[in-house]
Amino acid sequence: MSERNFESLRQRLAEFAAERDWDQFHSPKNLAMALAAEVGELLEHLQWLSEAQSKALTEERRAEISLELADIQLYLVRLADKLGVDLVAAAHRKIGINASRYPVDKARGHARKYTEL
Amino acid sequence: MSERNFESLRQRLAEFAAERDWDQFHSPKNLAMALAAEVGELLEHLQWLSEAQSKALTEERRAEISLELADIQLYLVRLADKLGVDLVAAAHRKIGINASRYPVDKARGHARKYTEL
Amino acid sequence: MSERNFESLRQRLAEFAAERDWDQFHSPKNLAMALAAEVGELLEHLQWLSEAQSKALTEERRAEISLELADIQLYLVRLADKLGVDLVAAAHRKIGINASRYPVDKARGHARKYTEL
Amino acid sequence: MSERNFESLRQRLAEFAAERDWDQFHSPKNLAMALAAEVGELLEHLQWLSEAQSKALTEERRAEISLELADIQLYLVRLADKLGVDLVAAAHRKIGINASRYPVDKARGHARKYTEL
Numbered sequence: 001m002s003e004r005n006f007e008s009l010r011q012r013l014a015e016f017a018a019e020r021d022w023d024q025f026h027s028p029k030n031l032a033m034a035l036a037a038e039v040g041e042l043l044e045h046l047q048w049l050s051e052a053q054s055k056a057l058t059e060e061r062r063a064e065i066s067l068e069l070a071d072i073q074l075y076l077v078r079l080a081d082k083l084g085v086d087l088v089a090a091a092h093r094k095i096g097i098n099a100s101r102y103p104v105d106k107a108r109g110h111a112r113k114y115t116e117l
Numbered sequence: 118m119s120e121r122n123f124e125s126l127r128q129r130l131a132e133f134a135a136e137r138d139w140d141q142f143h144s145p146k147n148l149a150m151a152l153a154a155e156v157g158e159l160l161e162h163l164q165w166l167s168e169a170q171s172k173a174l175t176e177e178r179r180a181e182i183s184l185e186l187a188d189i190q191l192y193l194v195r196l197a198d199k200l201g202v203d204l205v206a207a208a209h210r211k212i213g214i215n216a217s218r219y220p221v222d223k224a225r226g227h228a229r230k231y232t233e234l
Numbered sequence: 235m236s237e238r239n240f241e242s243l244r245q246r247l248a249e250f251a252a253e254r255d256w257d258q259f260h261s262p263k264n265l266a267m268a269l270a271a272e273v274g275e276l277l278e279h280l281q282w283l284s285e286a287q288s289k290a291l292t293e294e295r296r297a298e299i300s301l302e303l304a305d306i307q308l309y310l311v312r313l314a315d316k317l318g319v320d321l322v323a324a325a326h327r328k329i330g331i332n333a334s335r336y337p338v339d340k341a342r343g344h345a346r347k348y349t350e351l
Numbered sequence: 352m353s354e355r356n357f358e359s360l361r362q363r364l365a366e367f368a369a370e371r372d373w374d375q376f377h378s379p380k381n382l383a384m385a386l387a388a389e390v391g392e393l394l395e396h397l398q399w400l401s402e403a404q405s406k407a408l409t410e411e412r413r414a415e416i417s418l419e420l421a422d423i424q425l426y427l428v429r430l431a432d433k434l435g436v437d438l439v440a441a442a443h444r445k446i447g448i449n450a451s452r453y454p455v456d457k458a459r460g461h462a463r464k465y466t467e468l
Binding site for chain 1: 130137146147166182200211216219221
């Protein structure tokens with residue numbers, strides 16, 4: 001078996017879908033909806049917790065949430081694959097964009113949007 | 118500079134937040150909301166497209182969407198970091214769970230939930 | 235019992251929360267998260283359906299979805315109540331705004347955003 | 352013009368879409384996505400606020416949020432209309448279901464899900 005790194009997720013998911021004849025369902029539109037539905041499950045875990053509680057989860061809750069994060073990651077990888085997007089490269093590029101939108105001296109210590117700096 | 122791989126995203130985001138004194142805002146609860154808001158932006162790109170159109174995006178639209186995917190990936194990495202979750206390991210583990218929930222012979226060719234197989 | 239109209243939803247929900255001592259959880263932030271989580275459940279019903287299928291639901295599926303819509307409506311009423319927002323007035327006002335953003339002659343027959351008309 | 356009550360929203364939105372030939376885009380699937388995207392905009396307003404801050408919004412922020420709530424309400428009405436769902440009746444019915452799921456004596460003072468009571 002290939003190494004269990006980030007890069008191998010794409011290939012494993014492609015095989016998973018092919019074996020089940022699921023490519024017919026995996027349009028970008030549908031995958032985006034499925035991703036959003038998984039994010040809803042993540043929110044459900046956190047909606048009634050205070051911020052402080054969300055930083056001090058029980059181990060059981062943390063394990064449940066880690067599987068929700070996994071679901072989100074999987075749909076994100078699958079969607080990027082279907083769109084031909086290099087997710088890691090795009091993410092690094094976006095950090096660069098954010099760095100220029102949020103210069104340290106203007107953005108420090110508050111959460112205003114870059115359009116309001 | 119470190120290699121621009123998936124693993125280095127975590128560290129770059131941690132530094133980004135530290136430099137701007139943003140850890141105060143990055144509770145898991147808040148990060149989950151921010152992640153969900155980014156997913157909303159992704160949906161906006163795709164909401165009025167047919168599935169077929171979502172498979173044949175203009176290059177301009179595809180570039181815009183790739184940055185939305187990047188935003189989602191960045192918040193996901195940041196949230197996992199704050200929760201102490203190994204995202205890649207969790208994602209691989211979840212593929213294994215999905216494989217047992219959706220055996221090939223029962224899941225092939227339709228999109229029913231595993232609870233309805 | 236009061237009439238079962240839209241206006242009475244607000245009062246019934248306020249009483250529901252008060253009886254259970256739930257106002258402590260019903261900050262606007264939390265209610266917005268809960269609303270978003272319910273929307274995730276709605277999406278889950280529709281994510282693998284084609285548009286055509288979403289127009290021709292089985293009666294069972296339609297009944298399930300109607301309860302998801304109800305959940306969304308209830309959190310929306312509750313959130314508006316907590317913020318002191320008159321939801322119906324705001325909705326009518328927004329139709330007016332949309333009418334000026336999307337003049338019939340410019341918006342007919344396509345789904346471009348008003349910023350791109 | 353008809354009264355600006357909840358019931359007239361449905362009719363105004365149907366006319367709005369008909370005038371612009373937008374029914375072609377208003378499949379339940381698409382409307383659910385658009386609804387979710389609007390919820391994302393709501394979340395964006397609240398994501399970095401503490402719960403306390405979300406209870407004490409500036410008037411400007413409250414006005415912005417009221418228009419996001421309006422957008423959500425409008426898509427919800429439109430989606431229910433397309434599905435032939437009576438939103439108000441469903442919402443009242445759901446309060447009844449919730450009342451039996453969350454009996455006062457078991458649900459008071461905490462936010463556990465009904466499946467965990």
